[in-house]
Amino acid sequence: MALFIFTVDHLLFRLLFECFILRLHDVRETIILEFSLTPVPSASTSNDDEETRKQDSDVGLFFYRLKRYCCTVIRSIGRHRLSVRSIKSTTKMADILTFYHFNDVYHISDASLISKFAHVFARARPDSKSSDIQPLTIFSGDVFSPSTESSVLKGEHMVPVLNHLDIGLACYGNHDFDFGESRLIELSGKTNFPWILSNVVHATPHKNPDSHVRDGSLLALAQEYVVKTMGQYKIGFIGLAGTDWPSNCQHLPPARFLSPAEVAHKLAVRLRTVEGCDFVIAATHMRLAEDLSVSNATLDGDGRIDLLLGGHDHDVVCRILGDTDDNPGAILQGITDSAARIRNGEIVHVEGNVRVVKSGTDWRSYSVVQLKVRKGGDSKAQLDNIEVTQYLDLTRMQTYPKIPKCSKTLSILGSVQNQIMDAVRHPLLHTCVPLDGRSAIIRSQETNLGNMLADAVRAFYDTDIAFINSGGVRCDRIIAETNGNNALKVKDIIGENCISSIISITMAHNLQCTDIMPFDNAFVVKRVGGATLLSALENSVSDSHTDGRFLQVSGMRFKASWQRPEGSRVLEAFFEPKAGELEEINPGRTYTVAMVSFIATGFDGYDCFKAEETLVDAESAMTDTSLMLQIFRHSRKSNSVESRVTNNAEENVEARSDAAGDDKTEMGVKRAMEAIITGYDDIDGLPIVSPAIDNRLTFVSTTGVDL
Incomplete structure (x- = not known):
C-alpha cells in the first residue's frame, strides 16, 4: 500500500484539513482514514511551551472536526508530520450530471454574440477522450419564429445554428408553430436531435389516411418522451x-391540451417503472405559475419530476422547493432582476432543492445545472443536491470581450445571411396603380397605400376597425405601377431597416429597398370604447400629426378641420361595418380595433389606448412584415400550393391541410388576400393590387368646404 508523507507547518495543516472536511461534507461520504503524526525537528520551531500547546491544540481541533464527518483510526498525535497509511470509502462518491440549458432564441443578427455563446456551449459537447459523465444541452422551445429572419426564410435560418450546438433534446414552443404544423415537421426533421411534446394531441383526424394526423396523436411528430443515459444513470x-x-x-391545428401535471405524473411513473429511469426531467414551455403548479403536484413517489427546465417566459428564473413567487421578473424568490445584478453581477449561483429553472432569451442568457447523484449498494439512485449557475447577460459581463468567437458559427451565420440576401430579392407582387407613400402626404391625409395596409390588417383579424400609424410606413416615395414588369420584391415590403437588423448594414443598403413597412411591428387587438376612439382621432389630427401619429384607417370614416383648435378638429366620425353602411361612432359602445402595439401601449400620444381591454397581445400578434409576406406568398394564380425561391433553390411549401379551415391564422390570411388582391399577372402569376382613395378621411375648412 502506498505511503504518503506530508511535511507542513500547522497553519498549512489547518488549511488542508479545512478543505478536506468541506469536500467530505460536500459529497456526504463516510471515509475511513488511517494516519499518524510525528514530530519534525525544525530550526524555525518555537521552543516556547505555550506556543507548542497552541499548535498541538489546533491539530487536535482538526481531528475533532474530522471525526464529525469520518470514521478515523488514530495511531498517534505529534506535531507536523502526517503519514497517511490507508484511506477507503464506505459509500460511493457522488456523481455530477451536468445540463446546459437555454430557451426562446429568435434572432441571428448579432453574429458576435451567437459565436461566443456557441463557444461557451462547446463545453457541453461530447468528448470521447474524457472518462467523466458528459454534459447534455437542453433547449426549451421557441426558435423558428417570430423574427424578421423567420418571416423571410420561414424558420430555416435557425436549423444550421441549432445543429452546431450539439443539443441533446428540445421541446416545442408555441411560436414554433407560426408557419403551420407541416412546416414545423419539415424544420424539426432537419435538426440532429429529438423534439418532445407530451401533453398536446390532435383533436380531429386527417381525411388523408396516409397523413401523420390521428385523433390523439402528438403534434408535429413529437416524441412523448426521450430516455438518455449519462454514465450509469438513465434520465427520462x-x-x-x-x-x-x-x-x-399562430397556425395551431385543432388540438387538445392535456393537464400538464397529470401527464407529468403519469409519464414519470412509466419512465421509472417501465423504462428503468433513475431521474425524470421536464423540458417545458409554460408560464412560471404553471411550472410551479406542476412542480408542486409531482414531488413524491414514482410520479415525481426531479427538475423542470422551462421556457416561454423570457426571464432568468430559479425556484427551489417551497417557493411561491410566480413573477418571472424575480430571478429568485423575492429578488428582482436588477437586485440580483447589483448583488451578484451577471452571475447568480443557487444550491439546494431546486425545482424550476428558466434561462432568459436570445443568446444572452443560459444556465448550467448540476445534479449531485449517487447509487448505493442496492444500485438505487439518489439525488443529493442541485447546483444552478445562471448567466444573466453575457454582453454585460466583464469577461465578455475575452470570450473567443466560434469560427464555425460565424461561417454558418454568413451562409444564412447569403440565403437572406437571395430571398429578399424574390418577386412578390404587382401593382397596377402608383402607391403613394410620401411622408408629407401619408402623415396628413388619406393615401391608397395606407388604405391597403389598414384593410389587410382589419380583414386578417376580422375586427370592426383597423388603424395604421403613418410613422410605420417609411418608403417616402410614390411606388410606380409595375405593369407586369419589375415586380415589387420582398425587400420592398420589409425595407432596409429590417434587413440591416439581420445582415450587414452595407449589404442591406446595397439592396436599394423601398421600405414600405420596415419595423416588423406587431399588430394587437383592443376593445375600445367609442369615446376613446374619438379621443384617438383627435390625437391623429393634432398639431403633432407629422411625427407619425396620423392614422390611416379601415372600417370607419371621419371628417375634420385643420383650422379648428387642437382637440376639437374632428367634426364627425362613422363606423363602416360594410361598404356604404355608416353608423355614427357611439361614445357609449365598444369596437374591436386592430392597431400597432407601439400606439396600443401609449406611444405617439395615444395614452387613451393603454387602459382599454387587450384581446390579442403582442405575444400572439401577427407582425406587419409577416402578414404582408404571408398574404402575397400564399397567393398565386391557379396554384393553391406555394412554390417560391427563397432558400438556395426551391422552397416547397405543402398545400394547406384539410383541417386548415379551423386554423385561425390561415383563415385570416385568406380574408386579407380577398380584401386587397384584385387579380393575378398572366405571365408570372403574381398577385396584383390596385388600392384607391375612397374619402375615408375628409378635411374641410371652417366654412364647410372640402379641402
Missing part, C-alpha cells in the same frame, strides 16, 4: 406545453 425527459398556447399560437 418529457415535454410540457402551457395551457395558454391556444391564445398565442
Whole structure:
C-alpha cells in the first residue's frame, strides 16, 4: 500500500484539513482514514511551551472536526508530520450530471454574440477522450419564429445554428408553430436531435389516411418522451406545453391540451417503472405559475419530476422547493432582476432543492445545472443536491470581450445571411396603380397605400376597425405601377431597416429597398370604447400629426378641420361595418380595433389606448412584415400550393391541410388576400393590387368646404 508523507507547518495543516472536511461534507461520504503524526525537528520551531500547546491544540481541533464527518483510526498525535497509511470509502462518491440549458432564441443578427455563446456551449459537447459523465444541452422551445429572419426564410435560418450546438433534446414552443404544423415537421426533421411534446394531441383526424394526423396523436411528430443515459444513470425527459398556447399560437391545428401535471405524473411513473429511469426531467414551455403548479403536484413517489427546465417566459428564473413567487421578473424568490445584478453581477449561483429553472432569451442568457447523484449498494439512485449557475447577460459581463468567437458559427451565420440576401430579392407582387407613400402626404391625409395596409390588417383579424400609424410606413416615395414588369420584391415590403437588423448594414443598403413597412411591428387587438376612439382621432389630427401619429384607417370614416383648435378638429366620425353602411361612432359602445402595439401601449400620444381591454397581445400578434409576406406568398394564380425561391433553390411549401379551415391564422390570411388582391399577372402569376382613395378621411375648412 502506498505511503504518503506530508511535511507542513500547522497553519498549512489547518488549511488542508479545512478543505478536506468541506469536500467530505460536500459529497456526504463516510471515509475511513488511517494516519499518524510525528514530530519534525525544525530550526524555525518555537521552543516556547505555550506556543507548542497552541499548535498541538489546533491539530487536535482538526481531528475533532474530522471525526464529525469520518470514521478515523488514530495511531498517534505529534506535531507536523502526517503519514497517511490507508484511506477507503464506505459509500460511493457522488456523481455530477451536468445540463446546459437555454430557451426562446429568435434572432441571428448579432453574429458576435451567437459565436461566443456557441463557444461557451462547446463545453457541453461530447468528448470521447474524457472518462467523466458528459454534459447534455437542453433547449426549451421557441426558435423558428417570430423574427424578421423567420418571416423571410420561414424558420430555416435557425436549423444550421441549432445543429452546431450539439443539443441533446428540445421541446416545442408555441411560436414554433407560426408557419403551420407541416412546416414545423419539415424544420424539426432537419435538426440532429429529438423534439418532445407530451401533453398536446390532435383533436380531429386527417381525411388523408396516409397523413401523420390521428385523433390523439402528438403534434408535429413529437416524441412523448426521450430516455438518455449519462454514465450509469438513465434520465427520462418529457415535454410540457402551457395551457395558454391556444391564445398565442399562430397556425395551431385543432388540438387538445392535456393537464400538464397529470401527464407529468403519469409519464414519470412509466419512465421509472417501465423504462428503468433513475431521474425524470421536464423540458417545458409554460408560464412560471404553471411550472410551479406542476412542480408542486409531482414531488413524491414514482410520479415525481426531479427538475423542470422551462421556457416561454423570457426571464432568468430559479425556484427551489417551497417557493411561491410566480413573477418571472424575480430571478429568485423575492429578488428582482436588477437586485440580483447589483448583488451578484451577471452571475447568480443557487444550491439546494431546486425545482424550476428558466434561462432568459436570445443568446444572452443560459444556465448550467448540476445534479449531485449517487447509487448505493442496492444500485438505487439518489439525488443529493442541485447546483444552478445562471448567466444573466453575457454582453454585460466583464469577461465578455475575452470570450473567443466560434469560427464555425460565424461561417454558418454568413451562409444564412447569403440565403437572406437571395430571398429578399424574390418577386412578390404587382401593382397596377402608383402607391403613394410620401411622408408629407401619408402623415396628413388619406393615401391608397395606407388604405391597403389598414384593410389587410382589419380583414386578417376580422375586427370592426383597423388603424395604421403613418410613422410605420417609411418608403417616402410614390411606388410606380409595375405593369407586369419589375415586380415589387420582398425587400420592398420589409425595407432596409429590417434587413440591416439581420445582415450587414452595407449589404442591406446595397439592396436599394423601398421600405414600405420596415419595423416588423406587431399588430394587437383592443376593445375600445367609442369615446376613446374619438379621443384617438383627435390625437391623429393634432398639431403633432407629422411625427407619425396620423392614422390611416379601415372600417370607419371621419371628417375634420385643420383650422379648428387642437382637440376639437374632428367634426364627425362613422363606423363602416360594410361598404356604404355608416353608423355614427357611439361614445357609449365598444369596437374591436386592430392597431400597432407601439400606439396600443401609449406611444405617439395615444395614452387613451393603454387602459382599454387587450384581446390579442403582442405575444400572439401577427407582425406587419409577416402578414404582408404571408398574404402575397400564399397567393398565386391557379396554384393553391406555394412554390417560391427563397432558400438556395426551391422552397416547397405543402398545400394547406384539410383541417386548415379551423386554423385561425390561415383563415385570416385568406380574408386579407380577398380584401386587397384584385387579380393575378398572366405571365408570372403574381398577385396584383390596385388600392384607391375612397374619402375615408375628409378635411374641410371652417366654412364647410372640402379641402
